[in-house]
Amino acid sequence: MASGSAIHDATPSVRQQAVLDAVLDLMVEEGDQLTMDAVARRASCSKETLYKWFRDRDGLLTATVRWQASRVRTGQYEAHALDVAALSESLRDFATTWLGVISSRASIALNRIAIGDAASRKSNLGSIVLANGRFAIGDRLKPVLEAGRAAGLLAFDDTETAFRTFFGLVGRDVQIRLLLGDAITFDAAEIRRDAARAVEQFLALYGQPKR
CATH class of the missing domain: 1.10.10.60 (Homeodomain-like)
Known part of the structure; x- marks a missing residue:
């Protein structure tokens, strides 16, 4: 089977x-x-x-x-009526929920096991996490980025590159530090601040100037 x-x-x-x-x-x-x-x-x-x-x-x-990945959301938006406020809110929702997920004890444990199993070929968990975690989450957010480009709010040539940039701005070195045992903690307010900062930085890089 x-x-x-x-x-x-x-x-x-x-x-x-x-x-x-x-x-x-x-x-x-x-x-x-x-x-x-x-x-x-x-x-x-x-x-x-x-x-x-x-x-x-x-x-x-x-x-x-x-x-576990279903906890990462992109918010609600209407593609045909997307404006900067709605785009920013959707990106913040993604960033906030993703940071909350990766900093949870469950995700830290899951990812540590996946890394170990991938190195030892003990199980398929590494490829499972890639396909249903990172890649699936990317597929969830990319339509938001493309809707922002179609609405004239974002300018980029390659969706994957834009997504990876945003992903990096949100995550920074947080996930690797957690996986390596750094005892950093985040409360809800700090996660929201980090998410808002990542969105602001992303829009500074890819946002279209106002005409």
């Missing part, structure tokens, strides 16, 4: 969300010692249910990464 989540891109049910949160909790507590048995015990469900929902361990990991 092919690996991958049986729930695909659909929003997981409340019961499935509890299972995915259990996976994240186990990663924080036990590192890469993650088994279907352990997840079933923690989530108070049967292994048969896990296999029915997620097919296999890779499917469970894929659904877990998607669930």
Whole structure:
């Protein structure tokens, strides 16, 4: 049977969300010692249910990464009526939620395990995180950037390059420091300030001058 989540891109049910949160909790507590048995015990469900929902361990990991990445939002906007205020708000929403996610204990644990597994080829978690984390999040934000360009608010030639610039302005060295054990902490107000600063810097680089 092919690996991958049986729930695909659909929003997981409340019961499935509890299972995915259990996976994240186990990663924080036990590192890469993650088994279907352990997840079933923690989530108070049967292994048969896990296999029915997620097919296999890779499917469970894929659904877990998607669930964590779903917390990163781009806000609501109307492409046909996009202005600087709406564009800035959508970018700030992305930056705020992304910083909140990457600085969480669950994401730190998940990414540490993914890096270790990618180096040792122990599992497919590294490629799963890339596909359903970084690349999926990029696909979520790029339409916002392209809508800003279509509205004459942004000027760039390559969407991927513009996204990577914004991604770098938001993240700076935060994620690598967290992964390496730096005990930096962020409260909600600091995350909002960092997000607003990144948006301001991005618009200074790519924003169209007012006519």
